[in-house]
Amino acid sequence: MLSTSAQFNKLGDVIVSAYQSESDNSSISQLNLETDVLVIGGGPSATWAAWNAAAQGVRVVLVDKGYCGTSGATAPSGTGVWYVPPDPEQREAAMASREALGGFLSERPWMERVLDQTYTNLNKLSDWGYPFPVDDQGRPHRRSLQQAHDYMRLMRKKITRAGVKILDHSPALELLVDTEGVVAGAKGICRQTGESPAGTLRERWTVRAGAVVIATGGCAFLSKALGCNVLTGDGYLMAAEAGAEMSGMEFSNAYALSPAFSSVTKGAYYRWATFYYQDGTEIEGAGSQKGRSIIARTLLTQPVYACLDKATPEIQAMLRTVQHNFLLPFDRMGINPFTQHFPVTLRLEGTVRGTGGIRITDYTCASTVPGLYAAGDAATRELICGGFTGGGSHNAAWATSSGYWAGEAAANYARQLGTQANQRTVRGLGEAGVSANNANGSSFTPSEVIRAVQAEVFPYDRNLFRREQGLTESLGRLNHLWKEIRNSQAVSEDQAVQAREATAMVATARWMYSSALERKESRGMHKHLDYPEQDPNQYHRLLSGGLDQVWVKPQKLETSAKERELVAL
Missing domain, CATH: 3.90.700.10 (Succinate dehydrogenase/fumarate reductase flavoprotein, catalytic domain)
Known part of the structure; x- marks a missing residue:
C-alpha cells in the first residue's frame, strides 16, 4: 500500500507529489509531476526546446539521462555550426555545397528555414553572453561553438531562469498515452536518489504532460565515442512504441x-x-x-x-x-x-553523425503521433543533409533550430488541450525490457544482448562496407535477439536502465539494416558493394518502423531535387 509522504506543492510552476512504499528497506519511492511540456534529453536540442516552450508561458519539465549541461556528444566536444549570414549568394553556396554528397535527398525550404533560425539563435546566444571567438579585427566568428562546455552551461542557466524544472540523472523508460493514443507524458527512474545498501534503484518518476519533446540524441551503440555513451537510441524505442515512424535509418553507419x-x-x-x-x-x-x-x-x-x-x-x-x-x-x-x-x-x-531518426511530418517538428515532437539527433536530419552529414555543422544547426520549433509547437499543443490535459486516463507503453511477457520466468542479460548487437554493427566489413548477404545474416541474428527480449520477463530493478538501452540498440540496428537492405544502391553514406552506383530510380526516402515486425517503405520527394540529381549524374 502506498502512503502519501508529501502533499501537493509547487516547484516553480510544476505540480509535484511524492509517495513511498513502507513495506521494506528496498522499497521504491514514486515522484509524480504534472506539467504542460515534458522534454526528454539534456543536450542543445533539448535545452532550446525547453527554453522556447517556457518562453510561451507554459510549465516545462526536462528529464535528462545524465546531467543537463554536461552529458551528450556536444558538451565535451566543441563543434562548428552551419551559420551563414543572410546573403543570397552565401546561402545558395551553403545549400548547394553538400547536396550531391547527401544524394540529393535534402529539401531547400527546410535548409532555408534552418539557416534563418540558426542565424537568429546564435546571435541570441551571443547576446546571452556566449564567448564566440573573434578575428584580428574584433569581428565575432559565429560558425564555432568550440567552448561547448560554456555553451551548455549557459543553456542550463537560461532554462533554469525561465522556470524549467530539471530532473538530472533521470532516464526515461517509457511514454504514457491516453485512451486515444495521444502522448501524455513519460515514466522513468531517478538514479541519484534513495539507493539501498545493495545499490538497487529506488525512486521512479512519472510526469504527466500535455505534450512531449523527444531530444534524446542518436544511437552510437556504446562504442565509447566521446560523450556518446548516453546515446543508445532510447528515444527511438519510446517513439516507436507509441507508433512513430523512422526515416533515413540506412544512413546510420558513421564512423x-x-x-x-x-x-x-x-x-x-x-x-x-x-x-x-x-x-x-x-x-x-x-x-x-x-x-x-x-x-x-x-x-x-x-x-x-x-x-x-x-x-x-x-x-x-x-x-x-x-x-x-x-x-x-x-x-x-x-x-x-x-x-x-x-x-x-x-x-x-x-545515428549521432548519421542522418536517420524519428520522421518529422511538418515544420513544427511533429512526429506521426499526436502530442509527440522530436528534435536534434533524435529526429531525421535528411531534411537538410540528405544521406550524409558529420559532427557539428548541419547537425549543430539542426539541434538549435529543431529544438526551438519543437518546444514552441509542444507548448501550443499543450495549451490547446486546456487545464484538463493531465486528468486524462493514461497507460505506459513500455513492453520489451520493461514488462513481463513470459509466464515461465525466463529473462535476458542486458550486457550480453549489448555485446551481441555490437558484434553486428561495429565491424567495418558488415556495416561500413555493406553486402546483401552480410546484412541479411546480421538482421536474422538481430531478429532472434528481439524475440529473446520480447519473450523474457522484465529484468531486476537495478538493471532497468541497461535493459532498455539494450532493447533500444536492438531495435535501432533492425531499422538500420532493414532499410539498408531495401536501398539497393549506393547513396550518401550508405555504400552497398553489391550495388555500387547511385540509382536515379531510387530517388526517395525510406520510412521504417515496427517492433515485432519491422517494415520499410519508400516516400517520394519533390521533382526539383531529382532534376538536380540527374544533372549531376
Missing part, C-alpha cells in the same frame, strides 16, 4: 577517427595527418575525409598509425588552444602526435 587509446573523435584535426602502416610506410590515399574507407579496409587486416606531421608550428599552437581535450590523452601517454606515430581506430557513431 569517426580516434586514437586507439582514446575516446576523442575530432576528425578535423586529421586534415594535418599522414597515415602509415606498422612498418612506417605511408598508406596511399588514406585521409580523414575522402580516404577514410582506405583506413577502414586497412584496419580489417592490420593496425593503422597516424602522425599530425603536416601541421606547421603555427598550426600546432592553434590546435592546442582550440580543442584542449584532443591533445590531453597524448599528453597523458607521453606522445607527441606532431612527431610520433600513434595507433588509430574508427569508432561507430551510428
Whole structure:
C-alpha cells in the first residue's frame, strides 16, 4: 500500500507529489509531476526546446539521462555550426555545397528555414553572453561553438531562469498515452536518489504532460565515442512504441577517427595527418575525409598509425588552444602526435553523425503521433543533409533550430488541450525490457544482448562496407535477439536502465539494416558493394518502423531535387 509522504506543492510552476512504499528497506519511492511540456534529453536540442516552450508561458519539465549541461556528444566536444549570414549568394553556396554528397535527398525550404533560425539563435546566444571567438579585427566568428562546455552551461542557466524544472540523472523508460493514443507524458527512474545498501534503484518518476519533446540524441551503440555513451537510441524505442515512424535509418553507419587509446573523435584535426602502416610506410590515399574507407579496409587486416606531421608550428599552437581535450590523452601517454606515430581506430557513431531518426511530418517538428515532437539527433536530419552529414555543422544547426520549433509547437499543443490535459486516463507503453511477457520466468542479460548487437554493427566489413548477404545474416541474428527480449520477463530493478538501452540498440540496428537492405544502391553514406552506383530510380526516402515486425517503405520527394540529381549524374 502506498502512503502519501508529501502533499501537493509547487516547484516553480510544476505540480509535484511524492509517495513511498513502507513495506521494506528496498522499497521504491514514486515522484509524480504534472506539467504542460515534458522534454526528454539534456543536450542543445533539448535545452532550446525547453527554453522556447517556457518562453510561451507554459510549465516545462526536462528529464535528462545524465546531467543537463554536461552529458551528450556536444558538451565535451566543441563543434562548428552551419551559420551563414543572410546573403543570397552565401546561402545558395551553403545549400548547394553538400547536396550531391547527401544524394540529393535534402529539401531547400527546410535548409532555408534552418539557416534563418540558426542565424537568429546564435546571435541570441551571443547576446546571452556566449564567448564566440573573434578575428584580428574584433569581428565575432559565429560558425564555432568550440567552448561547448560554456555553451551548455549557459543553456542550463537560461532554462533554469525561465522556470524549467530539471530532473538530472533521470532516464526515461517509457511514454504514457491516453485512451486515444495521444502522448501524455513519460515514466522513468531517478538514479541519484534513495539507493539501498545493495545499490538497487529506488525512486521512479512519472510526469504527466500535455505534450512531449523527444531530444534524446542518436544511437552510437556504446562504442565509447566521446560523450556518446548516453546515446543508445532510447528515444527511438519510446517513439516507436507509441507508433512513430523512422526515416533515413540506412544512413546510420558513421564512423569517426580516434586514437586507439582514446575516446576523442575530432576528425578535423586529421586534415594535418599522414597515415602509415606498422612498418612506417605511408598508406596511399588514406585521409580523414575522402580516404577514410582506405583506413577502414586497412584496419580489417592490420593496425593503422597516424602522425599530425603536416601541421606547421603555427598550426600546432592553434590546435592546442582550440580543442584542449584532443591533445590531453597524448599528453597523458607521453606522445607527441606532431612527431610520433600513434595507433588509430574508427569508432561507430551510428545515428549521432548519421542522418536517420524519428520522421518529422511538418515544420513544427511533429512526429506521426499526436502530442509527440522530436528534435536534434533524435529526429531525421535528411531534411537538410540528405544521406550524409558529420559532427557539428548541419547537425549543430539542426539541434538549435529543431529544438526551438519543437518546444514552441509542444507548448501550443499543450495549451490547446486546456487545464484538463493531465486528468486524462493514461497507460505506459513500455513492453520489451520493461514488462513481463513470459509466464515461465525466463529473462535476458542486458550486457550480453549489448555485446551481441555490437558484434553486428561495429565491424567495418558488415556495416561500413555493406553486402546483401552480410546484412541479411546480421538482421536474422538481430531478429532472434528481439524475440529473446520480447519473450523474457522484465529484468531486476537495478538493471532497468541497461535493459532498455539494450532493447533500444536492438531495435535501432533492425531499422538500420532493414532499410539498408531495401536501398539497393549506393547513396550518401550508405555504400552497398553489391550495388555500387547511385540509382536515379531510387530517388526517395525510406520510412521504417515496427517492433515485432519491422517494415520499410519508400516516400517520394519533390521533382526539383531529382532534376538536380540527374544533372549531376
